[in-house]
Each structure stands twice: as C-alpha cells, then as structure tokens.
Amino acid sequence: MIVSGGKILIRFKKHWQLMLWLEVLLYALGPAILIYFLFFNLIFSIATLILVALLIVIFVKPWKPDLKTVSSYIDQHLDVAEYSTGLLLLPKEQLSDLAKLQQYRIGKELVEKLKTIKPPHHLSRACIVMILCALVGFMGYRYHILDHLQWPQHKEVRPDTIIFKPIDSTTTTQQPKLESQLLTIQYPAYTGKPSVETSKMEIKAVEGSRLSWQITFDTEVKNVFMESMGNSHPMKLTDNGYVRTSVLNTSGFYNFKFTDMLETSYTSELYSIEVVKDKKPDIKITDLKQFTSFSYDEKKRIAFTTSVTDDFGIAEAYIIVTVSKGSGESVKFREEKLSFDSKFSRGQKDLSLSKNIDLDQMNMEPGDELYFYIEALDLKHPRPNISRSETFFAVIKDTISDEFAVEGTMGVDLMPDYFRSQRQLIIDTEKLIKDKSKLSEKDFKFKSNELGFDQKVLRLKYGEFMGDESEFGPATQENTAIPEEEHEHDDEDHEKENDPLAAYTHDHDHENEHNLVPHEEEEDEKGNDPLHEYLHNHDDPEESTLFTQSLKSKLRQALNEMWDAELYLRLYTPEKSLPYQYKALKLIQEIKNSARVYVHRIGFDPPPIKEDKRLTGKIDEVSNFRKKEELRLPELYPFIYKTVLRLEQLISNKTILTDEDRLLFKQAGNELAAKAIEDPGKYLKTLQRLKQITEDRVIPTSILIEVQRGLFYALPELQPNPSKKKVLTGEINELLLKELQIHD
Template sequence: MTAAALISRWTGPARRRGLLNDALLFAPIVLALSVLAWRLAGLPVGAAVLAVGVLVGLIVAWRRAARFDRPWLVGKLDGSRRDMEDSSELLFADPGTLGDLQTLQRQRLFDRLETGSPDALAADWRRRPIIAAWAVALVVIAGALLWPRGEDRPVVLSPAAESLPAVAGVPRLVGQNLRIIPPAYTGLPMRDEPRLDVRAPQGSRLEWTLRFEPEATVPALVTLGGAKMALRRSGDVWVASRVLDASFLYRVDAAAGRGPVPPLHRVDAIPDAPPSIRVVSPTESLSHVTEGQRTWTPVFAVTDDYGVAANARLRITLAMGEGENITFTEREIALTGSGSARDRRFSQRLDFAALGFGPGGDLVVQLIARDNRSPGPQEVRGPSLILRWPSANQAEGSGLEGMVTTTLPAYFRSQRQIIIDAEALVARQGRLSADDYSQRSFVIGGDQALLRARYSQFLGGETEGEPQLPTSEAGAQHTDDDGHDHGPRQAAPTFGVVEDVLAEFGHPHDDSPAASLDPETRELLRQAVDEMWQSEVQLKQGRPDLALPHANRALNFIKEVQRATRIFLQRVGPKLPPIDPTRRMTGEREGIASRRLPLAPVEAGDGPVAAAWRALGQGPEAVRGPVVLDALERWIGANGDRLPDALALSGAVDAVRRDPDCASCRQRLRALLWTAMERPTGDLVRRRPADDAGARYLGALEGGG
C-alpha cells in the first residue's frame, strides 16, 4: 500500500468526524445571525448574511480539515497504540533506504496495523458545545420571530371617503388603510394613513388594505397612465404593495369598469435632498497667512434631511512656485464628524511643515461629504477655501502714470506640462498604434498652439501666423492689408515727436495692454514664440520626439523673461469718436441712425396648452362639448419636469375627459393651464405723454414761447 493510500484510509474517519463537529457547531450561529438580519433589515440582508456565513464556514472547514495529514497520523498512532512502539514513521519510509532491522520492524508494524480500525482515531462528538450552541440559537431565532415589528402591527381600517353612489350588485370601497414603511436609512417610523392621498419619502414601501361591499371579484389599483396593480385577497380584505419610486395618480377600481368612476387619489414622492455644506471658519473664501502662523484649521458644517455620513474626505491641493515653476500636489485625507447625525461638524488641523506649504504658495481645501441614503449615497463637494502665503516678490505700485506688475501672468504655466506630455507620449510609442500615437501628438500640438497664441498677445498679435525672418526684403515690409491697424498717418512730420516719426516711416505696434516691453524682453518673447511654432508643427505632424528640442528651448527663453524685474504697462483710456462742435444745439439729425430696437416674435412651445385654454373659455374658439385633449396630455408628459404641479394638471385633464359637461372641472383645468403656460417676456412701455408743465417746456424749446 502506498503512503498516500495509507494516509487517506486512516485519516478519513477522523476528517469526516471533524467536519461534522464543526458544521453542527457553526450552523446554529450562522442561522441565528441570518434570522436576526432578516427581521431587522429585511429578506435581502438576511439572505446576504446567510450566504456570507456559509462561505466563511466552508473556508474554515477546509482549513481545519487540512490538519489531518501525515504528521497528525504518525502522532496519533504513536500516542494511541502501544504496539506501534513509537515507530509509526517507518510506515511511510522508503524501503530502499532502510536497514535490515528497520525493514523487519516496518513489516511488524504493518502486521500490527491490520489488527486495528481507522475509526478508533476519530475524535469524540462535541456534544456539550453543540447542544449549547443549538439551544442559544433556537432561543435567539424564536425571539426574533416572535418579537413584534412595526410591519406586523394589526391594520385598522378607516371608512372610505370616495362618496360614490351605491349601485345594486356593484362592489364599492367601504374600508381603507395605507401603510407607509419608509426606508431604513431615514430613521422614520412606520405609519398608517386613513386616507389614500399621502406624501411619503421616495423609496418607501406602500401597503394598501381595502375592503369592499359586496365582495369584489377582481379589484385593482389603476394608475392614471393605465397600468394596474393587482390586489390579492387576505381573509376578508384585499391587499397590494409597491415601492414608491415616483409620484403618481391612481384610483381604486372595485368593479372592473362597472358602476361610477372612482375618484383619483394622489401619492407624492418626497425625494431625498443632497447634503448641504457650509463653511463655518474662515468666513472668507480667500485668506492670507499671518505672521507667525504655522497651522490652519478650516471648519465645515454638513446638514441633511435624514442624516450625514460619519466620515468625509478633505481634498487638499497645494500649489507652490511662480511662473513656469509651479508644482501642484493633491491629496485626500479622511475626516470624522462630530455632532448629531443631521448636523455634523468636520474640521482638520493642517500643519504647514507637514504639507510642505511655504511662501509663494496656495493651499486649497475642499470638503467632500455624503449622506446615508441606501442604496446610492449622494455625494456633494463644498466650496473651496484658499489660504495664500504671499512671497517676498510682491507686485509693486507707485504714483507713476503706469502700473507695475510681474513679468508674466500666472496662467502662463503650461509649457512645462507640454514637455512632460510629449516625453510621456514618446516613452509609450511602442505600446500605441500609429494612428493613436499621431492623434495624441496632434492634441498636444493644439495645446501648444493655444499657449503660443497667449504669448503672442505680448507682441501685438504679430506672431499668430508663421514667424517671419528679420530680413529687409520686400516681403517683410508692412502693407495696408497685413492684418492689423496701422493707425492714421500724419499730414506732415513734426520734429522731435516720436509718434509723428512712427506715423511717417512706419506704424506703432505698442497698442496691446501688455506690450510695453523693453526691446530685450520683446526679443526673448519673440524667440520663445518662434520655438513654440516649430514645436507645434512637429507635434501636429505626429513627431513629438522632434518637437521636444524646440519646446525645451521655448521654456528656456520663458525662464529668461521671468528673470526680468518688471514691466511697465501703459494706462490707456477709452477711445471715443470725436465730437463735431458745429452740430451742437442745432437740432440737425441727418446721419443719426435710429435707436429703435427691432422686435422679434417670441417662439413659445405651449401651443397645445394655449389651444386647450381657449377651447375651455367663452371666446369665439370655445368648444361647448367634449374637448380634444390628446395633444395636451402628450405635452404634459413631455414637459412635466418644468410644470408647477404636473399631477394636478393630469388629474384635471382626466376629470374633463370623463365628464365634458362639468363646468367646475372645465374651470379648474383652465385655471391650471394658465399657470402652466410660459410667461411672456417684458414688453416695451411707451413713454407717458407730457403733462402741462412738460408741454410748456417742449413748446419753449420749439420757439413757441
């Protein structure tokens, strides 16, 4: 017999006995927990607990069964049988490696082993722990099943209030009750409503209990759209249930269309509002670091109608540096709130040294919180708070005619990112297809074009196209159609005036708000834009590896510009057209354009509403008999989200359709249609006529005395 067969034969009974002991001990625990979960949280949760318990039990049983192996068998044989003479290990030894005495002893052990039974190695039944576990589990299960829940409370029917006339042989509703079981996460208790018109949280379970006289055969709850909810019989009452996912109108049809039409009932679903985040401290969205400050503690308040999750996340964004040397780091830390479930406070003490926050940086925090809706909690992001640490190099100002600002605006920060993106794309070239590689390179080229256009603003917009070589050829001369305004030329030069010299021999390009640059800075910017152009060309042709040298040179030129100390910006006022003094106070209006604004008709989308409103009125378009309401119902279905009360309007339409001669129904529908129509825009109001004093004044102006 092989060693494996010997181990399997002698460990089999012990393994089976151990599995049965574990199963009998673990099963009552899982069963009791499953019943408790079912009674407390419903059947789905109970089934989930049972499935998890069975899975955990199987894993534990498999791991415990693995202990019945060769060392266990050797130890068990040596400990329980004296005839093995502590030599059971020889049963599994290789005969070729044994001596004569060992071989003789091994044969004796096999002979003695046949006199015993494998069942003798099995452990005893764990009777006391098993009996105790089952006793406790049965008590827990009985208590869970017998403990009264809100849903098990007996239903007390209220008299029906539909006021329908009694018809012989036709069932009618005489008793009613509507039980509302809100979702567990709301914490709201179950309640019974004697009326069939209710408001309940969205996701609640609605349970109708109805009684009819005489006894109905196939009653149903019919929604306004035509869908039916079947009622099932339970003793002398009829019951139905559904989950409230949206508001709806319905009627109780007790006689399957026979007899008078029952009135409509309304159920409104109250949606769960998302949590609201309010900043408690600081009071301003932008704060500055004070002298000696080393920590910052923002405080947020989160409120919700049913409850805020105990944990939230604080997103921290740190921006350090200036110009092209900006670095961004982002992290999220978990926060635990304090206070009641519906109004929690979240705060965190932020240490500047631990975050790496220093002069010249911005620290931006934003709270991300959730409510306790289940399933699908709602997540919201609060307002961002900025803590700014001003650097030593601040913008300066003086009483000069110009302003002083830093060299470049803060949004010129993307050239380095273009280089990073291009390098990453080159590194992934082997893992991308040729088309994907070219497409991504083209996208980076578009970013390079946008950045080049921004820097071109500092040069008067001249470098928007392909850069021109600084030559004196005829093609480089300025013409009247070169794409920008040259300004009016002076009739004659004036000695010593720079503007006149420019008007005589060229044209000024220093009209942009940020173009008052010294010649060295302008030249550096021009070279940077030229390199950006070459980088853009290579990127859009799918060659990012050839674009990187140009992009890096552009970045170097930009850094040189940043080392400039300051730029003086000219202060420019508005350019108004000149005033002709000869026409003042003359009353001449030749050449003056009309200031009357054109009036365009408003395109309204409530045609079916207006048509139904006119048909229900007393005008020439009124309809005395039945009104065609199909188009109006389709319009309500398409525009229900923007209507003030779509259910009320649908109910009024149904009332008019069923009783066209009901004057009060027609009047109510017409009133609701008026509120549903779009409000007209404000019209132009004609100027009121002049009174006596005004007429005398106008007459005096016209020379009438």
C-alpha cells in the first residue's frame, strides 16, 4: 500500500506542475500574438514569447510543488485525510501497527476522494490575458492603426550628410550649417515590414509608403523648400526642425533648397526616389489541359492543383465558373464562384490549392460547356492587386444534336425523315432495359420485337442511299442457306406477305419478270461490251450510290451494324444490341462530318449598280484616288540634342551663359529626368551637374565637358539605315585600281 499511496501523491504533484507550466505558456502567448499582429515579424514574436515566459517562470515557479507540499495541501483540503497523508511517504518498517492501519485506510480514501480536489492554478486569468492581447493586436491590424501609431523598429545611421551650395558662387556670407537630417519610411501595414529611420536621402520603398523628412539648422533660416520634378513644396517649421510628410506614389528626383535671413539661396544635390511596385499574385496550373471533353456516360470530374504566390501575402483565391446551356440564340449562361477544397489562412505568401469539380453536381447535361479560371487577390490596401489565370474549357459531348446531313455534294434534298431515328432507337432500347423488371415477359418480348422492326425499317431506308432495292448483304445470308429454287420462291412469297413495306416498294426480283434479260445474256453482253469497265452501272447495287467511295464503305459498315442490332432485338436481348447501335450511330456521324463543304466568305460586297448609268460609257465623274503622306518618326529628346550642340559651342568659344541657355538646359534636364527614372544611378550625376550649370554664373570648362559626355551617352543609339550609294567611276580610275592590286 505504500507504493500505491506514493504513486497517488506523485501523480497529483505532476498534475499540479503541469497546470503551472500551462499557465506560464498562456501568459507568454498573449504578448507574443500582440507583437506579431503589430509588426508581422515572427522573430520578434518568438523572442517576446521566450522573454515573457522566463519572467513568468521566475514568479510562478512551476517546479516548486514537491511531495511534502502536496501532502500538506491534501491534508488542508480533504477531511477524510485526517492530516495523515504524510504516512504514505514513510516506509512500512518504520510504522507501528496502528500507523500501518491508518496508512492503509488513508491510501484507500485517497484513491476514491482525491479527484474531488484540484491543484491551485490561475488558468482562467491567463486565458483572459491571452485573449485580450490577441484582440488588441487584431484590431490594430484590421483598422491599420499602425499607419499612424507605429514607431521605428530599425534605425540606420550613415554619413550621408546633405551638402548645400549657394546658388550665387560669389557669396561671401556665413552659410548656415545643417545639424541633423532624418528620413523615416513607414511601409504599409499589410506588407508586415517595420518602419525605417535613416540619414540617407536616397529612397527605395514600396508604393504607398509614408515618407517623413526632418532637417534642422544651427541658425535661423527664412524658409526651406523641397523641389521635386519641377514642383516646389514648402517644409513646415516645428519644434524638431523643418519637416514634410508625403506618400510615395511615383519615382523621380528631389532636392532641398533654403534661403537664409540675408536672402541668400542654397540648394542641395539631387536624390533619387524609386518606387517598388507591389506585384500581382502569380498563378500557375501545371496538371490541367486547356480543353477537356467527356462522354455523357463516363465520370465527369476535373481535378487540378493551383500554385499561388505573392510578395507580401495573399488575401483571397477562388474559382470563377461559367456554364453555358443551349446553342444559337437560345444559349444561356450561369456564373458561379467556387472555393478551393484546400483551406488557407489570409496573409500566406505561397499557397498550393487543389480542387475537384464534378460536372454532374454543376447540373450540366450533354452539350453544355464549362469555362473557368482562377482569380487571386493580395493584401494591398485600399485596392488589392487582382490576378487571374488563363481560361480552361470542359464540354460534355452531345450526341443528340448530331444530325446526318450531306451538304454541297448533292443537287437535290433526298434526306428522309428516318435519319434521326437511330438515336431515338438507342434511347428506347435503354429505356426498355431499364424497365425490364417492371414489365411482364410477354410485353418485354413484344417491345423488343417492335424495336427490331423499327431498326429494320431504318436499315432499309439507309439502303436506298446505297442503291439497294431489296434486302441484301447480311440479309441475303438467310436465303443462301436454301439452295433449291422452289424453296427460295416459297420463302420470298412468305416474306412478301409479312413485309409491311411490300406495298410501297418496287420488287425488281419478282415484278415484271417477263421484261428481264436472262442471266446468261447479261454475262455475254458484259463480256462483249468494250465500255463496261468505264461506265457507272446503276443496275449493280454495289456501284449505284450517291456518295463517294469513302462514304460508301462507311455507310455499308453502318448497315452491317444495324443488321446485328436488329438480330439481337429480335432475339429479345436488347442489352447485346446496344453496342451495335452505338457503332452505327458513330459511323453515321462520321459520314455527316466528312460530307460537309466549307466555303470562304467573301469580304467585299460591291455597291448596287444604277440601271440608268449602266452601259452608258460615261466616265467623266470617275476619278482615281491618290493619297500622299510622309511618315516621320517623332523626334526623341530634342532638347538634349540641342544642349549637346550648345555645350560644344560654349566649350570652343568660352562664352558666357545666357538666360536662353539656362532655359534650354532646364528643358534638357526634364527630358533626362524622365529617362533616369528607369535607371537613377546611371544619370544622377549628370543631372546634378546639369542643375549646377543652370544655377551658377561661372562654370568651369571641365564641368561642361562632363555634362556633355553624360548627355551624349544618354542619347539612344541611331538605328542603321542601309541604302545604295551611287559611285561614279571612270576608265582611268579602274586602270589605277588594277595597277594598285597588281603591285599590292
């Protein structure tokens, strides 16, 4: 009993310690979740979790409860223990008989009553703290409070001091000194990037970032401006110096300019602004064909996997499905929005989503078409970037809408009404098989025989297109089994009596037999006729046909399939007849498609001819149309070209700059700035020098040469224009060239 009692106390101690460790974890999770929602930095969140957990562990001390503490706690909260729980910790040899009896009784009571008390803990309070921290963090993220309240988390300090130069180089006054400069970049909250403080004035940030400049001088100045792309923006004076705030939208250049109390103006160098665009989500579908078709009797499912990636996180991804029903003017469209089978959380940068589309669940029927594409949205605020994939197609083949038709190859319309009966026969046969259990044996055989008769009528009507005038082919095999001529006549008479179409057909084998040529005479006539091989014999059913040889063979195969289909219907086995009916229908459809004739549409429709002007021979009002136009490409960078030429004159003649020159250089600077947006580092120095020569009065020749070289490299390369040059040669020149080649 000592071992059993000790195990009870040890189990209670472990449970107590576990509750305390869980309390520590909940206290630490709250601040960690709050930090993650505020800064979207997993490293900061994990560091906060570890730091807070260490602090809470020091105060809570989860390892503190031991067996003596557990024994004392049980004695205080459990009456049946009678303050004798400590006996369970002592060995049996050290106890008296009375103590052993008490030890046994207390162990038995603890087994039954120990579950009624719980170790002390504050889990509910820890859960409330964690939930409150998570709610505060989520509200800050949801309503973008950090756009106004977040403080810089990363500081860069670089010795990139703004250097101001006086616009008038002859100024001798004391120049105010710059004490401090600071650029703060607050990235949009959805990017999850912390704000940055730096002394470097070159800017490269995400579109929509908030930029804040702050500069201070050692003495009072009159005003400070920021010049950007031809615009001048005043900076506001505050307790912290001159500040300005702007939202980053476009790339460009900017510089600072200020005027001291003596009306002396100073300007700084140019600094580049480069906007990093938030890319659209990238959607890739690799395991799906562009077009998929299904037969109506197979499983119609489309399964695929989609990969969606984004630079700052994905907000939503779904499928847009459009179902079209009908054809022609009666077509109807239905659009639906489907979600993926795989679940994902908002803000993930890389997703792998799967989807299984069941066309039957989309209420699609044969002939319906399905169009779908994937659309994804990122976290950009307020207008997210939307990306969509290419469109994929799926169609259920429609066999009902296929009709037999011959176009362009026949002069008259010989299409009987029976040509659409094969599909109806298939539908009726399938219905008969389905209703077999509901019908009596007599009704089932009657209907199967009726379908066999319909199949026979359809085969006879198709036989007319082969030139057949009576049953032949597989049907004649029945008659060939009886060699006697008398039996043939008896069977033929009996068949004629039972044939419902006998009154409507012309039987060349029996009617008007006295006008027929004997068989022997026919053979002699064929043998003596020299043109027999070159004539189209309509008396022979194998050659009498309205189709080409390829269509004839397919139609013959269709008739053979119809014969087999009729045979099994007559034998009361419609399930065996179905495959032959499908084969016959397929051959008929192929004949329809191969017999189509496509005519190209003529694009020009001439106007109607006026009858009063026709055949008069008057052409006075007829004139030719002639249009003459010179195509010239727009001139690129005209002011840069003029500036290069003007700088060459200034370098050669060493003349003084005029106001017209400064205006020309300013216009050339605007052209160069537009080109430099794509590559700021390449043309920044040239822009700075060009701005310098527009503001200074005395310019060294070396700076003019440097600016001219930079502008020359900024001009695009001339495209080669090959042309044939006419060279005048004479007899004397040719003799001279020959002599030079000889003595070379």
